[in-house]
Amino acid sequence: MGFDLVRFVGEVDEELLCPICTGVLQDPVQAPACEHAFCKGCILEWLLRQSTCPVDRLSVNVLQLRPVPRILKNLLNRLYIVCENSNYGCQSVVKLDTLDSHLSECEYNPKRPFPCEQGCGLIIPKDEHKDHNCVKELRELVQKQQQKINEMHQDMATYRYEMTGIKDEMRVLKGYVRALRVCNPSVRAVADELERDEIERWSSSLPQARVTRWGGMISTPDEYLQNNIKQALIESGCPAHILDDLVKNCHERNWPSGLSSLETRQHNRRHYDRYNCKRIPGKQAVIVLPCDNIMVSDDMMSEPGLIMIFAHGIE
Amino acid sequence: MNNIATQRIKREFKEVIKSEELAKCSIKVDLVGDSYTELKGEIAGPPDTPYEGGIFLLEIKVPETYPFNPPKVRFMTKIWHPNISSVTGAICLDILKDQWAAAMTLRTVLLSLQALMAAAEPDDPQDAVVAKQYKEYPEIFAKTASHWTNVYAGGIICS
Numbered sequence: 001m002g003f004d005l006v007r008f009v010g011e012v013d014e015e016l017l018c019p020i021c022t023g024v025l026q027d028p029v030q031a032p033a034c035e036h037a038f039c040k041g042c043i044l045e046w047l048l049r050q051s052t053c054p055v056d057r058l059s060v061n062v063l064q065l066r067p068v069p070r071i072l073k074n075l076l077n078r079l080y081i082v083c084e085n086s087n088y089g090c091q092s093v094v095k096l097d098t099l100d101s102h103l104s105e106c107e108y109n110p111k112r113p114f115p116c117e118q119g120c121g122l123i124i125p126k127d128e129h130k131d132h133n134c135v136k137e138l139r140e141l142v143q144k145q146q147q148k149i150n151e152m153h154q155d156m157a158t159y160r161y162e163m164t165g166i167k168d169e170m171r172v173l174k175g176y177v178r179a180l181r182v183c184n185p186s187v188r189a190v191a192d193e194l195e196r197d198e199i200e201r202w203s204s205s206l207p208q209a210r211v212t213r214w215g216g217m218i219s220t221p222d223e224y225l226q227n228n229i230k231q232a233l234i235e236s237g238c239p240a241h242i243l244d245d246l247v248k249n250c251h252e253r254n255w256p257s258g259l260s261s262l263e264t265r266q267h268n269r270r271h272y273d274r275y276n277c278k279r280i281p282g283k284q285a286v287i288v289l290p291c292d293n294i295m296v297s298d299d300m301m302s303e304p305g306l307i308m309i310f311a312h313g314i315e
Numbered sequence: 316m317n318n319i320a321t322q323r324i325k326r327e328f329k330e331v332i333k334s335e336e337l338a339k340c341s342i343k344v345d346l347v348g349d350s351y352t353e354l355k356g357e358i359a360g361p362p363d364t365p366y367e368g369g370i371f372l373l374e375i376k377v378p379e380t381y382p383f384n385p386p387k388v389r390f391m392t393k394i395w396h397p398n399i400s401s402v403t404g405a406i407c408l409d410i411l412k413d414q415w416a417a418a419m420t421l422r423t424v425l426l427s428l429q430a431l432m433a434a435a436e437p438d439d440p441q442d443a444v445v446a447k448q449y450k451e452y453p454e455i456f457a458k459t460a461s462h463w464t465n466v467y468a469g470g471i472i473c474s
Contacts (some may be wrong), residue, residue, distance in 0.1 A: 005326075022326045057414070299401070
């Protein structure tokens with residue numbers, strides 16, 4: 001619908017009016033043959049009912065509508081119009097082509113979003129500020145969020161329950177695999193592969209680690225420290241079939257020949273940086289697994305992997 | 316009533332008031348009540364017709380969807396005419412039905428009705444009795460129409 005004629009300053013030529021709404025043309029388009037111009041909104045509404053020009057009834061459809069000539073646009077853009085927020089105190093009179101940019105900035109626009117200054121900081125339309133109550137709004141917000149939290153808690157409980165079920169099933173299945181392996185040798189290969197996959201999956205779930213001070217290595221950890229590491233391994237999801245062997249391999253007495261004494265370690269120190277290490281979450285300790293370190297020679301690696309504990313220096 | 320209908324009717328009302336036809340006393344529009352949804356129209360009977368000298372009142376109801384749909388117009392003054400019901404005043408005129416166009420106004424509608432009074436369309440009748448008489452006994456028709464004009468439409472004198 002066009003702009004109300006009373007908002008314009010000075011005379012507006014009849015040619016600039018929409019024959020449908022009788023306002024000043026807004027987004028004008030014209031019919032192809034007769035070249036009668038209308039507001040886009042008005043003519044679209046009319047064409048829903050009849051495919052004719054509203055002035056002379058020549059046939060017209062939506063696809064045939066064309067933009068109006070530049071001269072018509074220029075004449076429209078030259079008109080001066082009063083801001084539509086004049087009722088709210090805006091006294092601006094702007095050229096029609098700058099109306100949109102004025103409206104987006106007009107500080108009298110009652111719907112302009114404005115942050116509440118009484119403390120809650122919510123952004124609300126200006127005209128709603130006087131009825132705005134921070135406490136009420138915030139309470140509603142809190143209620144909404146509480147509801148969301150409750151829903152999430154419920155979801156979480158459901159997932160937990162499902163997870164327990166899945167874990168139980170897995171345990172049973174693992175038992176099956178073990179039993180099968182014992183009674184049928186050909187299954188052993190399959191089982192081994194499954195176990196290897198399990199280790200790789202676990203390894204890829206661990207964060208990459210970098211040792212900055214190899215000198216801080218604790219090569220003879222006491223039982224307390226070993227248990228501590230074991231607990232961390234269990235929590236990180238370490239596959240059960242390698243857990244005990246892996247924990248044993250945190251002491252130099254179980255390390256391969258290239259690492260088993262201080263002397264050999266000093267001799268092989270330059271090879272340390274080739275290790276691809278994984279961090280044991282929360283601990284100053286790294287795991288070196290064969291699957292991550294295919295290129296490392298046998299005297300620097302042992303099955304099912306190595307654990308090195310440090311006093312400090314793990315990143 | 317939505318903005319576009321109100322804006323249009325306000326402007327058209329002014330258009331009729333300022334028009335030459337009003338100056339010549341041939342058409343007139345008045346508001347009924349405060350809203351622009353109902354108006355009262357007046358047409359002078361065209362010269363050289365049985366309606367000459369009469370003033371005919373019209374009921375004009377403006378729909379919510381105006382000007383995308385035509386106004387509903389009915390003769391309140393009884394009239395003897397093939398395209399107007401002698402009982403209800405209902406009008407058979409294409410521009411008030413499927414030939415309506417959004418650029419038409421109250422003024423053009425009233426002028427079209429005046430033209431219809433001057434040139435009836437007996438082949439597309441609203442009142443079959445009147446239409447039959449118009450075709451078969453034109454003289455009796457003219458007398459009847461003139462009589463109805465004097466009886467029902469003659470009392471009002473244009474100021």
